[in-house]
Amino acid sequence: MSTYDPHAERFFQLKRFTKTTLRGLHILGVVGAGGGILLQVADKQWLNYWIMAMVTGCLLMLWEIVRDWRWLIQMKGVLTLVKLGILMCFTIIPEYKPALVTIIILLSVFVTHGPSSLRHYSIIHRRQIHSKEEIKG
Known part of the structure; x- marks a missing residue:
């Protein structure tokens, strides 16, 4: 109860x-x-x-x-880090800022609104991870 x-x-x-x-x-x-x-x-x-x-x-x-640190190994975290990498390209290739911001926005849609099978997929475990209890460490 x-x-x-x-x-x-x-x-x-x-x-x-x-x-x-x-x-x-x-x-x-x-x-x-x-x-x-x-x-x-x-x-x-x-x-x-x-x-x-x-x-x-x-x-x-x-x-x-x-x-939950595991966010970093799930696709939602990995794709967020990819977006940060793309942001860093703003200083390297500033003439492509409009294209880069477009890619970032589209990636954001996939991270936020994509299926949970994508968002929760662990690149380390090669399967979906939804909770801390599913893996050790």
Whole structure:
């Protein structure tokens, strides 16, 4: 028989609200910076959106890694790291920023809305991993 714990419920709701807020700000930052890049607007007009996207993206990544380090070996984490690699190409081949941001956005759709068989696939274990209990270590 389970008992209702109001403190646990409040903590869960706070975590959910915080992560949802971070995601919302991240999407706003990506839209602002991505729009500026795709429309080839002067950097200074979308720089604040870029900073917002980078800060919230790093916080969301950290959130996932702290929650469960296995995120890094699941496709959702691996593809996020691939997106970071593509972001680094902005400095190497800046003339391709519009194409690179398009690839990043499309990868984001696959990471977020792809089937769980893709998102939870472990590149190390070569199978889906849904919980900590499925593998040791």
